Amino acid sequence: MGKGIEMDKEYLVLTYADYEAGINEGKLLGLKCAACKKITCHPMPVCQWCSGRTLERTELSGEGELVTFTVIRIPSEGFEDDVPYIPCLVKTKEGPSVVGRLDYDTERATQELLGKQVKLSGAYTYKGDKFSGGPRTCPVFSVELSND
Amino acid sequence: MGRCGEYDMVLAGGTEKALIMGVPFATRTFAMACHAPTEGPAGLTFPGVFAMAARLYARNYNLPLDALREKMASVSVKNHRHGALNPLAQFYNKLGDLKVEDVVNSKMVADPLTLLDCCPFSDGASALVLCAAEDARKYTDEPVYILGTGQGSGGPLSKMEDLTKPASRISSAKAAFKRAGLSPKDIDILEVHDCFTIAELIALECMGFFEWGEAADATVEGQTELGGKIPVNMSGGLIGKGHPIGATGASQVYWVVKQMRGEAPKGNQIDPVPEYGMTDTLGGDFGTLCHIILGRSKK
Numbered sequence: 001m002g003k004g005i006e007m008d009k010e011y012l013v014l015t016y017a018d019y020e021a022g023i024n025e026g027k028l029l030g031l032k033c034a035a036c037k038k039i040t041c042h043p044m045p046v047c048q049w050c051s052g053r054t055l056e057r058t059e060l061s062g063e064g065e066l067v068t069f070t071v072i073r074i075p076s077e078g079f080e081d082d083v084p085y086i087p088c089l090v091k092t093k094e095g096p097s098v099v100g101r102l103d104y105d106t107e108r109a110t111q112e113l114l115g116k117q118v119k120l121s122g123a124y125t126y127k128g129d130k131f132s133g134g135p136r137t138c139p140v141f142s143v144e145l146s147n148d
Numbered sequence: 149m150g151r152c153g154e155y156d157m158v159l160a161g162g163t164e165k166a167l168i169m170g171v172p173f174a175t176r177t178f179a180m181a182c183h184a185p186t187e188g189p190a191g192l193t194f195p196g197v198f199a200m201a202a203r204l205y206a207r208n209y210n211l212p213l214d215a216l217r218e219k220m221a222s223v224s225v226k227n228h229r230h231g232a233l234n235p236l237a238q239f240y241n242k243l244g245d246l247k248v249e250d251v252v253n254s255k256m257v258a259d260p261l262t263l264l265d266c267c268p269f270s271d272g273a274s275a276l277v278l279c280a281a282e283d284a285r286k287y288t289d290e291p292v293y294i295l296g297t298g299q300g301s302g303g304p305l306s307k308m309e310d311l312t313k314p315a316s317r318i319s320s321a322k323a324a325f326k327r328a329g330l331s332p333k334d335i336d337i338l339e340v341h342d343c344f345t346i347a348e349l350i351a352l353e354c355m356g357f358f359e360w361g362e363a364a365d366a367t368v369e370g371q372t373e374l375g376g377k378i379p380v381n382m383s384g385g386l387i388g389k390g391h392p393i394g395a396t397g398a399s400q401v402y403w404v405v406k407q408m409r410g411e412a413p414k415g416n417q418i419d420p421v422p423e424y425g426m427t428d429t430l431g432g433d434f435g436t437l438c439h440i441i442l443g444r445s446k447k
Binding site: 016042048067068069070071072073074075076077078079080082085087088089096097098099100101109110111114115124125126129131132133136137138 | 171172173175176179180183184185186187188189190191192193195196199200201203204206207212213255256257258259260261304305306307308311
């Protein structure tokens with residue numbers, strides 16, 4: 001790509017590597033948009049709400065609501081040792097949703113969990129395979145007990 | 149193609165060999181349709197994605213999960229009934245007499261989807277020959293015309309506002325209807341992307357054939373069967389016919405064409421033959437969609 005073309009400009013204020021390093025330190029990192037003020041998380045080169053390009057790093061609280069989950073019984077190749085495990089979708093307090101894992105007893109995980117308050121409690125790193133682009137980390141959430 | 153004048157005649161289709169991969173590698177391969185950086189480490193599989201959508205569907209419409217599982221099972225029962233009658237189907241002569249209990253009690257893949265809620269891993273191929281509408285009668289006495297198409301793309305799951313109402317599917321179907329000058333009530337037959345039972349329900353609602361949350365009961369009541377409001381997946385669908393992923397889109401069109409020519413297998417054929425048909429094909433991470441509306445006559 002030639003000089004002067006916008007694509008040359010480094011838009012990646014927060015890379016996936018940064019995001020994953022943050023999770024390993026117990027932090028949920030995102031981006032705050034100067035135009036619409038909303039938070040983008042997982043990281044993108046532009047604001048996920050308004051496509052704005054003036055972004056700065058920010059840290060989210062790690063708190064949110066469990067939107068949905070499933071318990072995987074038949075895994076992808078590479079995840080056999082984890083079975084059964086719980087991928088989940090969490091809507092953060094700040095607005096954006098993130099995919100991660102839920103730290104919960106798989107045999108007790110029921111519909112009642114949907115809508116419960118959860119908080120970032122750890123990190124899960126997949127060692128990687130020839131298709132994953134190296135090891136990858138996702139957030140792990142736990143259910144807040146104070147709600148029951 | 150015909151309008152652009154680029155090509156006179158096109159062969160379109162696809163093929164897949166997934167059975168040979170074995171379950172773990174095939175699961176990994178189709179999980180590649182997920183968003184690698186964020187959904188990869190979570191260990192999401194494609195049944196897992198739809199399982200998450202099923203739980204959300206149950207919550208959104210205040211259904212106890214067990215009740216939804218039974219309604220979803222009726223999709224599998226219907227599609228296997230028709231797949232069993234289809235000589236080209238992976239489950240020809242098999243599973244034609246499924247009961248809801250069989251589906252609900254089969255092996256759990258990703259809670260709450262069981263093996264019989266899922267389409268199989270398949271080997272297969274399908275192809276279509278396309279030409280300009282005005283030339284069609286040079287080649288066949290029974291052309292079928294493409295009246296409208298729509299397409300939509302979405303991002304990762306985390307960026308979707310509501311997994312039960314993927315925006316790209318809604319807009320893709322609308323685009324196809326607009327182009328064809330038709331609406332859901334005009335369509336006589338559907339081949340939708342029932343990769344999982346819940347997928348058929350979500351597809352029907354996104355395309356406007358049933359109100360939000362109503363496709364489940366509509367299926368149980370037989371409204372998507374022969375003689376019902378809108379026959380869906382009379383070929384057996386992906387669940388009953390098989391889902392060789394690269395071939396599915398063309399296969400869905402193939403079965404609409406066969407129906408329009410009165411050539412569908414006995415027990416699957418709509419009578420009188422459908423005038424208008426529609427296909428719904430899904431891909432990458434829930435949000436990549438394509439819709440095609442077909443008709444027995446040019447508009």
